[in-house]
Amino acid sequence: AQSVSQHNHHVILSEAASLELGCNYSYGGTVNLFWYVQYPGQHLQLLLKYFSGDPLVKGIKGFEAEFIKSKFSFNLRKPSVQWSDTAEYFCAAHGSGGGADGLTFGKGTHLIIQP
Amino acid sequence: GEEVAQTPKHLVRGEGQKAKLYCAPIKGHSYVFWYQQVLKNEFKFLISFQNENVFDETGMPKERFSAKCLPNSPCSLEIQATKLEDSAVYFCASSQAPRAYNEQFFGPGTRLTVL
Numbered sequence: 001a002q003s004v005s006q007h008n009h010h011v012i013l014s015e016a017a018s019l020e021l022g023c024n025y026s027y028g029g030t031v032n033l034f035w036y037v038q039y040p041g042q043h044l045q046l047l048l049k050y051f052s053g054d055p056l057v058k059g060i061k062g063f064e065a066e067f068i069k070s071k072f073s074f075n076l077r078k079p080s081v082q083w084s085d086t087a088e089y090f091c092a093a094h095g096s097g098g099g100a101d102g103l104t105f106g107k108g109t110h111l112i113i114q115p
Numbered sequence: 116g117e118e119v120a121q122t123p124k125h126l127v128r129g130e131g132q133k134a135k136l137y138c139a140p141i142k143g144h145s146y147v148f149w150y151q152q153v154l155k156n157e158f159k160f161l162i163s164f165q166n167e168n169v170f171d172e173t174g175m176p177k178e179r180f181s182a183k184c185l186p187n188s189p190c191s192l193e194i195q196a197t198k199l200e201d202s203a204v205y206f207c208a209s210s211q212a213p214r215a216y217n218e219q220f221f222g223p224g225t226r227l228t229v230l
Binding site for chain 1 (some may be wrong): 206208
């Protein structure tokens with residue numbers, strides 16, 4: 001069965017610290033991968049996505065993620081976090097065959113940035 | 116519109132009552148998805164549509180949940196005889212393309228509280 005796991009449920013960092021949030025997936029075939037962010041009181045927004053090609057993906061707001069096929073991982077990184085990065089971060093996956101079924105989400109990582 | 120719209124924002128129902136949630140996808144998007152998020156944890160995929168046709172309903176608890184996407188009307192998710200465990204935030208998402216290029220845009224959600 002397809003699944004996505006996020007290792008850290010809560011992360012607390014100081015401003016300017018570097019960030020890495022772990023994400024591992026389990027899928028039978030080719031997979032598309034996503035990171036979504038949910039700021040307090042707001043809806044899910046797409047940070048970045050990987051479909052194919054360069055495994056290092058750049059997203060919005062200085063975020064990036066690296067697809068490592070051999071490790072079934074798609075970790076999210078940011079070199080220097082800001083207070084405004086406080087939010088819930090969700091890794092998601094989708095098999096890239098035909099059809100339109102839903103994304104499989106991880107349980108989320110609650111990131112708190114302390115000023 | 117340019118954003119996925121969901122109504123109502125909040126919905127409170129007594130156990131056993133009916134609940135109906137609405138979603139207007141982004142104009143031009145053919146695919147609509149419903150997700151359930153319980154206790155700010157993982158998202159559970161419920162059902163997807165391609166225009167007015169059900170595409171994948173593997174996540175739907177069919178005995179009480181139903182959904183429709185009719186032409187020229189918002190999509191709807193209806194829960195007959197709500198139970199306490201139906202309390203959750205229900206998110207709708209839409210996308211332009213099928214699974215292979217599946218960037219989904221999420222609405223703000225409807226928070227359903229069953230008392």
